[in-house]
Amino acid sequence: xxxxxxxxxxxxxxxxxxxxxxxxxxxxxxxxxxxxxxxxxxxxxxxxxxxxxxxxxxxxxxxxxxxxxxxxxxxxxxxxxxxxxxxxxxxxxxxxxxxxxxxxxxxxxxxxxxxxxxxxxxxxxxxxxxxxxxxxxxxxxxxxxxxxxxxxxxxxxxxxxxxxxxxxxxxxxxxxxxxxxxxxxxxxxxxxxxxxxxxxxxxxxxxxxxxxxxxxxxxxxxxxxxxxx
Numbered sequence: 362x363x364x365x366x367x368x369x370x371x372x373x374x375x376x377x378x379x380x381x382x383x384x385x386x387x388x389x390x391x392x393x394x395x396x397x398x399x400x401x402x403x404x405x406x407x408x409x410x411x412x413x414x415x416x417x418x419x420x421x422x423x424x425x426x427x428x429x430x431x432x433x434x435x436x437x438x439x440x441x442x443x444x445x446x447x448x449x450x451x452x453x454x455x456x457x458x459x460x461x462x463x464x465x466x467x468x469x470x471x472x473x474x475x476x477x478x479x480x481x482x483x484x485x486x487x488x489x490x491x492x493x494x495x496x497x498x499x500x501x502x503x504x505x506x507x508x509x510x511x512x513x514x515x516x517x518x519x520x521x522x523x524x525x526x527x528x529x530x531x532x533x534x535x536x537x538x539x540x541x542x543x544x545x546x547x548x549x550x551x552x553x554x555x556x557x558x559x560x561x562x563x564x565x566x567x568x569x570x571x572x573x574x575x576x577x578x579x580x581x582x583x584x585x586x587x588x589x590x
Contacts, residue, residue, distance in 0.1 A: 362391045362469070362520065366509050367430055368476040369409060369422075371395040373506045377513075382523040389522035393513065401433040402426045410479055419480035427475065427486045443492040448473045450487055451505035451512070455494030458512060460535035462495070466512070467519035474512060476505030542583040545575040 366374060374395045377383065383393065399407050403425055410420035431439035435446075442448060447469045456462065466472060475486065487494055497508045517523050518533075535541050548559040562574045 362386075362467075362517070363471045364391070364393045364513060364517075365396055365434065365471075365473045366393070366476060366506075366513075367396045367398050367427070367434075367473065368504075368506055368509070369398055369478055370476075370504070370506055371397045374510070377510050382514075382517065386517055386520060386523050389520075391517065391520065391522065396430060396434055398422075398426060398430040401429045403429050413480060417480075421480045422477060422482045422486075424483040424485040424489075427482060427490060431473075431490065439490045442473075443490065446471045446473055447493065448475070448491050449493045449495050449512070450475045450477065450482060450491040451497075451508040452477060452481055452487070452494050453496045453499065453501055455496040457499075458495055458497050458515065460515075460541070463512075463515040464519055466516045472516070474505070474509045476509050478504040539576075539579050542579040543586060545578040545582070 368374070374393070378393055378395075387393070399409055402409050404423065409426045410422050413419065413421050428439050431442060431448075435442055439448075447466065449466075449472065451474060475482065475491065495508075495512060497511045502508060533539075533544055535543065539545075548563060552559050552564075560574070562570055565571065
């Protein structure tokens with residue numbers, strides 16, 4: 362898989378790229394490249410934004426700045442790029458990221474993520490350059506960088522090369538193996554702490570009983586998670 366992130370703050374991704382699962386993926390051929398949109402801006406003094414038409418607070422990232430960055434990276438008209446590559450704008454107005462969407466994106470050989478700042482992108486970036494607009498939740502972040510990391514992390518965990526043990530990703534929260542339910546509880550040593558014991562079934566050695574208990578706990582978490590607070 363080849364992932365490009367377009368951002369005004371490329372240094373944010375230095376830590377992320379250094380994480381073990383990302384190194385595992387890099388060793389297996391997955392690439393994560395970070396593109397600085399300021400480097401190709403056609404505006405004087407490295408400007409990338411402007412005041413919004415119609416008035417209002419904040420600044421908007423210009424469509425010509427995004428076009429210049431995409432064109433420099435891919436050597437193609439950005440309006441046509443989305444026909445051959447998944448181009449995603451990170452924005453709170455987009456489709457909500459969930460496990461199904463992460464699975465869908467993980468099947469893509471190439472993925473481009475556009476990180477907004479300030480008041481976000483000129484709407485023409487959404488309308489003419491992006492194939493998708495994705496949100497990580499109904500809240501506002503300072504920019505798309507953290508959202509991009511969430512998307513990349515959720516998507517690349519679907520790739521077997523990300524894990525030291527391929528079984529690690531099988532029974533995760535919302536996976537098909539758990540019928541879309543949250544993952545069951547986990548326990549380790551000590552067997553008792555401050556009078557809080559580990560459930561006896563986990564010491565039984567009866568794998569069928571343990572599996573049944575885990576499925577019950579997973580379903581219980583699904584039910585209680587959906588209850589109003």
